[in-house]
Amino acid sequence: MVSEKQVITQSSAVDDKDHYGVIILGAGVSGLAANIQLKRKLGFTDVLCYEKSNDIGGTWNANRYPGAACDIPFSVYSFSFAPPVEHSVGTQWASQPEIMSYLHSVQRKFDVKNIVFGTLCTEASYSRETGLWTLKIKDVKTGVERVRTCNIFISAVGGLANPNLPPFNVDDFEGSVFHSAEWDQSVSLKDKDVVVVGNGCSAAQIVPELVKDVKSLTQIARSRQSIIRRPKAPDSKVMYWLRKYVPGFGYLLRALIFFILESFFLISDITKGAKKREKTLEEMDKYIKDTAPQKYWDDLKPDFDVAAKRRVFDSGYYKSLNDPKITLLQDDSVVNAKGDQVITKNGVKVKADIIVLCTGFRVRDFLFPLKIYNGEGVSLQDCLKENKVATFRGTCVQDFPNYFWLMGPNTATGHSSVIFTSECQITMMLKLIKPILRKISQVKLLPVPAPSVEVTAEAQARYNADVRKEMKNKVWEKDGGVSWYVDQETGLCTTLYPWSQVHFWWKASWPKESDFKRLGM
Structure with missing residues (x-):
């Protein structure tokens, strides 16, 4: 059950501008990390985050059932830039209240106040003419809608966000x-x-x-x-003292x-x-x-x-x-x-x-109910359906410039921490957008279209061919697949990364510039 200590009153940020340099959707662990690292690593502060609930935490805010806990040790299920040394938890298998307490402490430590709560994005579309994203924003409580634009659009809404409806x-x-x-x-x-x-x-x-x-x-x-x-x-008092x-x-x-x-x-x-x-x-x-x-x-x-x-x-x-x-x-x-x-x-x-x-989530209804359209008016969901959920490292998508998808397809892991994965994605994202944010900060009058970066069709095709080839060596798709990892219609595992997390870190930490194309730089 929810303890009194979990009842946190969050104040929404003031949203009084039509345009922001970066807009983040979702204030779960990935959205919070991206929010912090943009300021911490790049010193960029023209950032706004929209969160549909009334608190941070994402899936940990939603899943408050009796016994809710993480099945990854807390030393790893925490941010690399905010180790939980000050959190005396009863076990490495941290409970939901302990995880929420940690996330709130991280929010306070890095003074994260740029989140608009009780607000969601219903639609986002990119314009090749302006080089900007246009987002339709909706107040969950009042239903009032407004429009915002941004240069960089980050989706951190997560896959465990929409529960499956009763199958009966x-x-x-x-x-x-x-x-x-x-x-x-x-x-x-x-x-x-x-x-x-x-x-x-x-x-x-x-x-x-x-x-x-x-x-x-x-x-x-x-x-x-x-x-x-x-x-x-390693849960002893000695281990805690050493940490x-x-x-x-x-x-x-x-x-x-x-x-x-x-x-x-x-x-x-x-x-x-x-x-x-x-x-x-x-x-x-x-x-x-x-x-x-x-x-x-x-x-x-x-x-x-x-x-x-x-x-x-x-x-x-x-x-x-x-x-x-x-x-x-x-x-x-x-x-x-x-x-x-x-x-x-x-x-x-x-x-x-x-x-x-306990029937799981709509993990293959990607980004539901949000609709994202590229410069040609084609939805991301249609692109994924047509191209067998092809992305570039689950983070970038061909024909969707300046769009970054945290914990997208084929990024999850069945053995390690998703926080590690999302931090790797954020590292790659920051390297790709650093020149764009620098130009936004230094130039008063940006060129039209505004500067952008996107993965090339060749790089995405090459990467996905490698994914599908390596996936044949794994048990997940064997006999058509038996778990939610696999799309039962296609028999393809569209959830897990088919290589190790060390491999993911290596590839994300040093992205090849030749895999991307830039405009307006």
Whole structure:
């Protein structure tokens, strides 16, 4: 539940100009990092950020369900320019309140006050004639719209922003229904019959928390997961003391944990990771038998190639299955909810007062509901559909000058920190736009069209050919794919980066100027 310490009152920045040098959409971890680094690295301050909610944090602001926590160690799931040495958290597996507390402290430290809250962008279009982006901005509460222009347009809205709608009819259900990312704090679960739909990371965190108070909990899982024992983290008081008082120790610990996580990437390779997957299966089987009740042993075993789905670190889920109040309906799905019952595909009828949807997000409805148009009036979404989600390093898109997409297609990672990934993208972006921002700052009358940079068609095509080729060496697309990483219509993995994070850092840190074309410089 949301603690009192999390209730932060944010004040919106004054938005009284028609034009800004840079506009950022989203104040989650990526948007916050880009905002800070523009000023910190380039000294550029003509920046405005629009955030649809009333606080920073993005997915961590939205996901306030019981048990919400990060499955990446906090030393790595933090900004390189703001190590969490001053944050005494109970564990490296930081909880949602602890992460939000950290993000608020970063906002204060870097005096980030240029965010307009409760505001979203509904449409953005680029003009070849002016070299500027035009954005349609809308106040979420009042519905009042306004228009703004900018030179550099940064999208940091994230992929885990729009929950999947219920995959079954709930119109005739008498109880409460809500998604894990839209937790209804007004609904009490005490002594209630609760149905949890789904068994991904969110469900694995929610179930152990809910079972403490509910009358009964039935979990309905359509498919299986690879849930593994959560590794022990360096959480001792000595480690905290060293991080806080020994200069450089926090960075050393961060590097050590980063490379340990990198070693997990090998398991995704079809050939090179075969032995690792086999060993992981053996460890999982032992962990299931050591922790979960025997009646669920067969149900909990993966029926897919391990690593084809994101692994789930167990924070108490298997142990909670021993509670007599829990019933797991594996390999089943909900087809209807009516009155006080949930009906499954296998014909099971479950009494329910509350339905909790752990059904994921609309990750392939890119940037929904925002529409982005290039200079020819073609939407980004149509370009992605036509070109099989082709981008350049998930950051730049051909024919979309001065547009930068943080955590775009094929940038996510199943083994490491997305904060590291977005920082790498920001590094590449800053190098590309530095000459443009310098000119904006120094020249009173800019040429028309205004200066711009965009990836060449050749560079994008070459990069995506490499992505598709390397993807064949990974387990994610095997047999058509079994997870949300893969677009089920095309069978293509459009979510993950097919190389290591070291590789991503290297390529993003030194972009080739020949891969881009500049105008008006």
